[in-house]
Amino acid sequence: MMRKEAGVAADAPVPLMRRQQFEAASKLRFYSEAQFLTDVERGFFTDMHAFLRDEIGVKALDEIGVKALIVDTADHSYFIPGQPLLRSTQHAGVVDAHVYWEHPAIFGRRNTPMVYDPENSIVQRLSRTVMVGKPFAVSEANERFPHEYDAEFIPILASYAALQDWNDIFTFETKKRDG
Structure with missing residues (x-):
């Protein structure tokens, strides 16, 4: 059935769908592909x-077994659901995320306060992205720099991190304004 829907011969591999094909795909094809990728x-x-643990030997960092x-x-899933990634990474020692407010490559050049x-x-x-x-x-x-409202970034992020008990925050490439 999936080969027919994908328009390939019975002995040909089924190609991965492109984003523009998601809506037209049957639920079976969409969920089967998502499960396969996950x-x-x-x-x-x-x-x-x-x-890393068994062959390279990333083991204890000190005598007490840390x-x-x-x-x-x-x-990095800014505007798409992150659940498939969370399913894949649920056994990791740490859950990690990256984020930028109004990243110009994703959202174009804007200058909106995050609080709005x-x-x-x-x-x-x-x-x-947080997991219990x-x-x-x-x-x-x-x-992003320059941004008229960049003073909001660290207080907002730090406040919610404290409220939700996040463990680490690393800012990337902080810049000073001229003058």
């Missing part, structure tokens, strides 16, 4: 953990 990604992370935490990957757009704020995007029982790190975050 399984491949999760399998890679599982194999990489085993390689282990190195492994971050599978960072959630809470449903799209960096806090909303980051909060959906897992350390949460924001290993790359910033508000």
Whole structure:
């Protein structure tokens, strides 16, 4: 059935769908492909953990048995649902995310205060990545420069991080204004 829907011969591989094909795809094809990709990604992370711990020897960092935490990957899913990535990374030692407020490559050049757009704020995007029982790190975050409202970035991010018990925040490439 999926080969017919994809328009390929019975012995040909089914190509991955492109985003513009999602709406027209049957539920079976859409969810089967999503499950396949999630399984491949999760399998890679599982194999990489085993390689790092068992073959390379990333073991105890000190005598009391503290282990190195492994971050599978960072959630970069600004405007798409992040649940498939969360399913793939749920066994990681740390859950990680990156976020930028009004990144020009994604949103075009804008200059909106984050407090005027809470449903799209960096806090909303980051909060959906947190997992119960897992350390949460924001290993790359910033508000683009120049931005008239960049003074809001650190207080807002730090306040919500404290409220939601996040573990780390790393700002990326902070710049000073001239003058």
